[in-house]
Amino acid sequence: MTQNATSNMTNCSLQDVDTLMTSLRLVIYIPIFVFGFILNAMALVVFCFLLRRWTESTIYMTNLALMDLLLLVALPFRMDDSEWAPNKRGACSFLESLYFVSVYGSIYTITCISVDRYIGVCHPFRALQLRSQRKARTVCLAIWVLVLAATAPVYRFHSDSQTNFRCFHGFSEDGWHPALIACLEVFGFLLPALVLVACSVRVVRTLSRSGRNRNGSESRASIRVVHSSLVAFLVPFTPSHLAILLQFLVRRGVITNCSLQGSISLFVQLAMSLANVTCCLDAVCYYFVAKEVRSSRGSISTSLRRLRITSASEDCEARVFSTASAPN
Numbered sequence: 001m002t003q004n005a006t007s008n009m010t011n012c013s014l015q016d017v018d019t020l021m022t023s024l025r026l027v028i029y030i031p032i033f034v035f036g037f038i039l040n041a042m043a044l045v046v047f048c049f050l051l052r053r054w055t056e057s058t059i060y061m062t063n064l065a066l067m068d069l070l071l072l073v074a075l076p077f078r079m080d081d082s083e084w085a086p087n088k089r090g091a092c093s094f095l096e097s098l099y100f101v102s103v104y105g106s107i108y109t110i111t112c113i114s115v116d117r118y119i120g121v122c123h124p125f126r127a128l129q130l131r132s133q134r135k136a137r138t139v140c141l142a143i144w145v146l147v148l149a150a151t152a153p154v155y156r157f158h159s160d161s162q163t164n165f166r167c168f169h170g171f172s173e174d175g176w177h178p179a180l181i182a183c184l185e186v187f188g189f190l191l192p193a194l195v196l197v198a199c200s201v202r203v204v205r206t207l208s209r210s211g212r213n214r215n216g217s218e219s220r221a222s223i224r225v226v227h228s229s230l231v232a233f234l235v236p237f238t239p240s241h242l243a244i245l246l247q248f249l250v251r252r253g254v255i256t257n258c259s260l261q262g263s264i265s266l267f268v269q270l271a272m273s274l275a276n277v278t279c280c281l282d283a284v285c286y287y288f289v290a291k292e293v294r295s296s297r298g299s300i301s302t303s304l305r306r307l308r309i310t311s312a313s314e315d316c317e318a319r320v321f322s323t324a325s326a327p328n
Helices: 003-011 015-050 056-079 086-122 124-130 133-150 152-156 178-213 216-251 258-325
Strands: none
Touching: 015 056, 015 258, 056 086, 056 133, 056 258, 086 124, 086 133, 086 152, 086 178, 086 216, 086 258, 133 152, 178 216, 216 258
């Protein structure tokens, strides 16, 4: 950041925004924490103990519930507006790392759920080779490794703090480096969002055609799963990543108007607070997926039987044709 930008931010007082958000943050966080903990704990019980057979979808959903619970562990510390002593920078950075691991782990898990559903619906024959429970577990493990490695820079966000500081606030210039923000916006949100939307559009089109030709109720139920995944992704994460971009422009001195900076500061804090509602929105996905798993067992068996009968019939016809056309 340039010296002029730093001076301009110093001259703009945001005390009124911080005072408002101190109370408003509790109003937002407490219901999210209570309902999020209950819903995700119930989801884990259902997926781990009540569903007798795990599928690729339930494996991904279990991973998503674990990510959400990890976010809830860090949430009480986000409610805390008190100052931390300089010797607690390591503990604060660890909690911040947990928070970002859970957020971007959720983003990539939801994206993988969408890709897995796209393969299963739009390419059912290739799905037999591309999808399996073992591969789903491997993908979930890879997500954990990726987000843990990607959040390593978080430990430098308070590296220059030699006085008391507020955890989850007041990141140093390392936290607003252009390359870091670019990677965050592109690889943390834009690319997963594009993959999710593209897969969802293709799946909805395929299910809509299938619903007109076969069982419409099953197709409508599957379409609701797709829509719930889109809502759980776009509603919390779109405003928060737009807010990060705007705050980056403020930190770089691109936006210098004090009134506009105050509005952006309020939007940033509201968007980042409301982004945590993903813990509750994911529960909608859990409900539909669990319902889909229960209702799809019979239809999957029926589809496989039809596939085997069709294949056998085509093979028999090919043999008859080959015999009839063979020279005497």
